[in-house]
Amino acid sequence: xxxxxxxxxDDANIFAKILRGELPCNKVYEDDHALAFHDIRPQAPVHxxxxxxxxxxxxxDFTAQADDATIAGFMRAxxxxxxxxxxxxxxxxxxxxxxxxxxxxxxxxHVHIFGGxxxxxxxxx
Ligand code: 5GP
Numbered sequence: 001x002x003x004x005x006x007x008x009x010d011d012a013n014i015f016a017k018i019l020r021g022e023l024p025c026n027k028v029y030e031d032d033h034a035l036a037f038h039d040i041r042p043q044a045p046v047h048x049x050x051x052x053x054x055x056x057x058x059x060x061d062f063t064a065q066a067d068d069a070t071i072a073g074f075m076r077a078x079x080x081x082x083x084x085x086x087x088x089x090x091x092x093x094x095x096x097x098x099x100x101x102x103x104x105x106x107x108x109x110h111v112h113i114f115g116g117x118x119x120x121x122x123x124x125x
Contacts, residue, residue, distance in 0.1 A: 003107040005058040005099040015051050015108035029081045033073030036081045036113075045116025046085055046092075050078045056109045059098045078111050087115040 010016070017023040018037065025037035028048055039047040052074045056062040063071065082092055092115035097104040 002100040002103045002105060003057075005060060005104065005107070007057070007107070009055045009057050009061075010107055011055070013107050015049075015106055015110065016055070019051070019053060019108075029077065029084055031073075031077055031080075033070065034077035034081075036077070039112070043112075044093075044114040044119075046087065046114065048081060048085065048113040050074075050081055050111045050113065052109055057107050058104060058109055059096045062109045078113070082113060082115075085113070085115060087113070090118075091115075093119050 014023065018025045019035060025035075027035065027037045029036040029050075032053070034050050034052055036048050036050040039049050052062065052066070052070070054066070054070060056066060062074075066074075078094070082088060085092075092113060095112040095114065096102075096110070097112075
């Protein structure tokens with residue numbers, strides 16, 4: 001079910017629990033701004049999620065509320081993860097689902113990194 005992005009941040013969401021170490025993840029990268037781990041239901045040969053360490057419900061919340069250093073640190077972390085995964089050549093796809101129409105299911109901002117195959121259609125459904 002897609003989330004309601006107007007609700008306040010819910011500390012009980014699954015990614016908050018992963019950040020607190022209450023649930024395991026298959027970690028690929030961590031720094032002061034971000035944690036990256038493999039998606040539990042991968043949609044591509046490489047499917048990694050990058051989440052900010054701070055509590056933001058969505059892309060909308062993050063880009064409206066986070067300070068510039070936090071946004072820059074998170075964006076740089078996404079780039080670092082793609083390079084660590086050696087995806088820059090031949091390329092990869094990034095996706096952020098936002099709110100109900102975007103079909104966002106977890107109410108903590110996450111960037112999907114997809115790689116390891118050729119992508120064609122931009123939107124499948
Ligand atoms: P959304 O639809 O919100 O953009 O994507 C949520 C993603 O989180 C989905 O791709 C889903 O497979 C992934 N996911 C949900 N629960 C877990 C979990 O407990 N661990 C991991 N690693 N991924 C999860």
